[in-house]
Amino acid sequence: MSAGRLLAAGIVVVILVLAAREHGLIGRSERPPPHPPTPARLAFEAESSAAEARAAAARRQAEAAQALAQAPEEESVLAEGPGRSETFGYCTACHNTALIRRSAFDRERWDELMDWMTEKHGMNPLEGELRQTIVDYLAAHYGPRQRGPRGGNPFLN
Ligand code: HEC
Incomplete structure (x- = not known):
């Protein structure tokens, strides 16, 4: 092979390599590193x-x-005493006894709550002897001094 041909072949190779680089076929394309988060x-x-x-x-x-x-409950979750079955039966139609057991109201407040439940939440009006029984039961066992979140602290009642 003559020197002239060799030179020509060399030039062709160089041109091909440059063209390939130009088109990203060889060599690593330089991407800027991602910005660190601000x-x-x-x-x-x-x-x-x-x-x-x-x-x-x-x-x-x-x-x-x-x-x-x-959660389903047994009547025995309520404190034992007269009026417990009436209270459990009447009061667990819409919610379980958790609301009752965490409460600590005096008789008057329990009595008002019966009307509130009827007016605001559609409870069947609770009247007469049944109302007496239930309110008595609630006041006796879920009064300010018996139970509830205030733990019977007389200074908070
Ligand atoms: C007709 C449905 C219904 C019946 C029956 C019912 N309640 Fe309620 N009661 C509600 C609703 C509704 C609420 C509000 C619930 C809430 O705030 O998540 C409520 C709330 C309460 C509360 C919480 C009040 C407060 O301010 O913390 C107590 C205590 C309570 N009921 C006791 C009773 C007792 C005792 C009886 C039975 C005499 C009863 N409920 C029967 C519907 C009812």
Whole structure:
């Protein structure tokens, strides 16, 4: 092969290599490195994942509360005493006894609550002897000094 041909072949090779690089067929294309996240972006991401965690916790809590409110109960969850079956029978049509057991009202407040339940929540009006029995029962066992979240603290009643 003559020197002239060799040279020509060399030039062709160089041109092909340059063209291939130009079109990105060989060699590494240089991409700029991604920007590091800004502090604002980091704060936003942290805040949104915290908000998601809070929402998930709230959902779990609501589900647990719902499950608790609908859990089947025996009459014996209520304190023993006259009027217990009437109270259990009448009061668990719409919610279980959790609302009752966590309450600590005096007789007057329990009495008002019977009307409130009727007016606001459509409970059948509770009248006469049955009302007496139930309100007496509630005041006796779920009064301010017996039970409830205030634990019978006389200074809070
Ligand atoms: C017709 C349906 C219905 C009946 C029957 C019913 N309730 Fe309720 N009661 C409700 C609803 C609805 C609420 C509100 C629930 C809530 O806030 O999550 C409620 C709330 C309550 C609360 C919470 C009140 C407060 O302010 O914390 C108590 C205590 C309660 N009921 C006691 C009773 C008692 C005692 C009886 C039986 C005499 C009774 N309920 C019968 C529907 C009813």
